[in-house]
């Protein structure tokens with residue numbers, strides 16, 4: 227029987243833990259939500275990098291000179307970059323045929339730590355059901371890798387991990403679930419059981435440390451966007467340093483609310 231486990235921060239990821247395994251990368255607020263949104267809106271490829279210097283260096287390469295630069299440093303826009311790390315930014319411009327070089331504080335660093343994994347997919351609440359289905363097809367242990375923030379656990383990443391673990395517990399295929407994955411599933415199931423309306427996930431995200439930081443920066447709409455569950459069946463894969471989609475989403479059904487307001 228295969229195992230399902232969770233790593234809580236990118237600082238905790240090591241080669242031993244992920245080598246040869248199927249990994250799911252999560253940064254709910256906001257990197258993985260932004261990556262998924264960019265792909266929904268036609269971006270063919272995203273290259274995650276771990277620093278602004280690396281981004282600028284890559285852009286000088288002929289193969290990447292037409293790529294847009296996106297990302298943030300501690301949540302702030304980066305001078306001379308075309309885009310920030312707000313998923314809303316990526317809803318409002320045409321990304322058809324435009325690749326992106328993305329540098330973020332935690333999310334892209336999580337991905338860079340997963341080079342030894344057998345397979346890596348990108349997950350947020352936006353595509354959680356599709357990722358859960360993908361996990362059930364894996365013939366290896368699965369590690370859900372949360373990004374966290376500044377080396378600390380992030381509740382919103384744990385919530386998304388819990389959504390995946392809850393789906394897997396309810397599904398047909400048996401996976402041996404670690405204590406942490408069991409706790410995450412129970413956390414998510416309890417929220418769903420006790421919620422009286424559809425806004426419960428949004429309320430929780432707004433009350434997280436990252437949520438409060440985004441509200442303070444005037445980016446509450448980003449939290450609303452990222453709180454949406456299952457708006458796309460897109461399954462982005464990180465392979466050989468590049469992120470591309472594995473499935474074409476049904477754009478009509480999966481258009482983020484924030485992009486159509």
Ligand code: MLT
Pocket residue numbers: 253255256257258298300301311330331332333334
């Ligand atoms: C990150 O990668 O650290 C985050 O996505 C930060 C942010 O909200 O921009």
